[in-house]
Amino acid sequence: MTNHNGAYPGWTHVYSGKVRDLYVPTKVLDDDDTWTGDPLRLSPLVLVVATDRVSAFDRVLSPAIPGKGAMLTSLTRWWFDRLPEVPNHLAHPLDDRLEALELPGVPTEFADRGTLCRTLDMFPVECVVRGFLTGGGWKEYQETGAIGGVPLPEGLQNGDRLPEPIYTPAWKAPLGEHDVNVSYERTVELVGEVVAAQLRELSLEIFARASVIAEARGLILADTKFEFGADRTTGIVTLADEVLTSDSSRYWDADAYATAATPELRMASFDKQIVRDWLAANWDPEVSEEPPTLPHEIVEQTAARYRELLERLTTGD
Structure with missing residues (x-):
């Protein structure tokens, strides 16, 4: 969804997803009289704004979760x-392209949830790493004994730690369609053998590093997903989008995991699972096209879980 009438001086809104809004410098568009097509292909920089919107089951829900955008941005x-040691998409303050664009400042409204990034040639692969058996992986394991074609030992239970973290990529489907789990061999077909190997290696390395950091704070990183793109100048594989947040990762409390009496308490995650559970119990999409409004207590509980994760990870740093 594109809009050339930016509401913020110097910035033009070019896209809104379920939970993010994207802006490019208006000067980029004004300086190219022949501009057509995708502004993200034209602009070397993009302002990514994390909103407070919350989605579940491919629907944007209301009301929003207060402070969610700022918390996820801070955590990333x-x-x-x-x-x-991992190249990322953040625009460096000394980048010559910033000076050439004569960029205005980030709008005050976006100060705590806006990120100025270099635009990349994104790879159509969602890089999923799983250290524990849960979620969609648990369902697939019950049916096939494997996840994403990776065979696993027999007799595992929901929530069990895997013998070692596994890489189970997905193909990033076009807007409006569901991502599709694919084999590693399929990612080779999508991005080539060299890049596919780099994506797998980087994903597993980052997951291992993040797991140690989380563990030191009494948290378990059960699984996560990464997105990467190629730097348009150097071709270097670069980490992009939100990283290791409540919306892209599943974190559990280590003490609860070790002592809780039920799987639900054992694997209570620091994310929007509260929203998913409430919606699943209170909405039938076959009966009503529009999902119901979230109750105040569900919104507050969800915000509290996001806040707790941020505080537990970052306190003391």
Whole structure:
């Protein structure tokens, strides 16, 4: 969805997803009289704004989760700081392209949830790493004894730690369609053998590093997903999008995991699972096209879980 009438001086809104809004410098569009097509192909930079919108079952729900965008942005920045060896998409303040564009400042409204990034040639692969058996992986394991074609030992239970983390990629489907789990061999077909190997290696390395950091804070990183793109100048594989947040990862409390009496308490995650559970119990999409409004207590509980994860990871740093 594209709109050339930016509401913020110097920025033009070019796209809104379920939970993010994208802006490019208006000067980029004004300086190219022949502009057509995708503005993200034209602009070397993009302002990514994380909103407070919340989605579940491919629907944007209301009301929004207060502070969600700022919390996820803060957590992504925190993780980037702890992964200095991994190239990321943040625009460096000394980047010559910033000076050439004569960029206006990030709008005050976006200060705590806007990220100025270099645009990349994104790979159509969602890089999923699983350290524990849960979620869709648990369902697939019950049916096939494997996840994404990766065979697993017999007799595992929901929530069990895997013998070692596994890489189970997905194909990033076009807007409006569901991502599709694919084999590693399929990713080779999509991006080539060299890049496919880099995506797998980087994903597993980042997951291992993040798991140690989380464990030191009494948290379990059960699984996560990463997105990468190629730097348009150097071709280097670069980490992009949100990283290791509540919306892209499943975190559990280590003490609860070790002592809780039920699987539900054992694997209570620091994310929007509260929203998913409430919606699943209170909405039938075959009966009503529009999902119901989230109750105040569900919104508050969800915000509290996001906040708790951010505080537990970042306190003391």
